[in-house]
Amino acid sequence: MRVLILREAAAAERTARELAARGHEPLVLPLEAAEMLGAPPPEGRFAAFAATSAHAVAPLAKAFPDDARPLFAVGEATAAAARDAGFLDVRVADGAADGIAALAKASLPVGDTILYAAGRTRTGTLEAGLAEAGIGCAVWEVYAIRPLQPDGATVQRVLGGRSPDHVLVLSVGQATAFAGLCRAMPENFAPLPTVLALSARIATALTAELRRHTRISPDRTLASLFEWLG
Structure with a gap:
């Protein structure tokens, strides 16, 4: 084919x-082409990380090298990139952002906060799912997709x-x-x-x-x- x-x-x-x-x-x-934005991560205490694209992995790995905190990946491709980048605890969702929210709800106590390394354009599904689960979400825009x-x-x-x-x-x-x-x-x-x-x-x-x-x-x-x- x-x-x-x-x-x-x-x-x-x-x-x-x-x-x-x-x-x-x-x-x-x-x-489309991916452009890295170069902004530093926000300050705060984060219990875990989230990535809905492999584009987000490199900035996370640079800011938090060999980190042992959980990283929730949207699917296997993002998870593989995270493992290759040195993340030690990678947990894989079912290919959608709401799957990350379900993983976080099952893994983290209410009141914890996740650092979400995100694209500039996104649906808001993950943020909404985490809020419903009582888990905080700090959004760090790390890349943009240019048509x-x-x-x-x-x-x-x-x-x-x-x-x-x-x-x-x-x-x-x-x-x-x-x-x-x-x-x-x-x-x-x-x-x-x-x-x-x-x-x-x-x-x-x-x-x-x-x-x-x-x-x-x-x-x-x-x-x-x-x-x-x-």
Whole structure:
């Protein structure tokens, strides 16, 4: 299968290697880029850390090297990055921010505070879930996702003159950007590929036409999307 990957460059290359190992042809067209913000962490007494993206791990590791406090990771990719960065107690949620809140509620006493290393744009789901559990949340914005707009020549070069079989859409930003790309350059995506979306929330950012060609992960994992490729 020819599979289009829209993630930022470093993550896209990792995904491309995984797809190639499975016998597929990865096509890398980043529609977003991560920028580190460089702000220092807030002061306070934190019982644990939370990360909803692997982008947040490096700033956490720099500020709190080899820390033994729990780090709640949104999914296995973020957890793997945290382990590689030296965190000693990494606990993995089910791929969604509300899963982190459930883990924290089961692990921490009411009144404790978590340091959440976050992106500048976020849903607020984790903060709300922690508040409901009686756990404090100090938000530390450590990265921002900047949308990219490749030109027509770049898109044609990546696609090799024909539409991909599948497209991996792993964030709302990717879904929005891909929908815009299809509107701006419909000739490059005819026939429409099958969109493999990581969650129903992400799929809602697609156009109605693209949603008719979309399959949604049952468990919000990249592995489940790979399984559909065969």
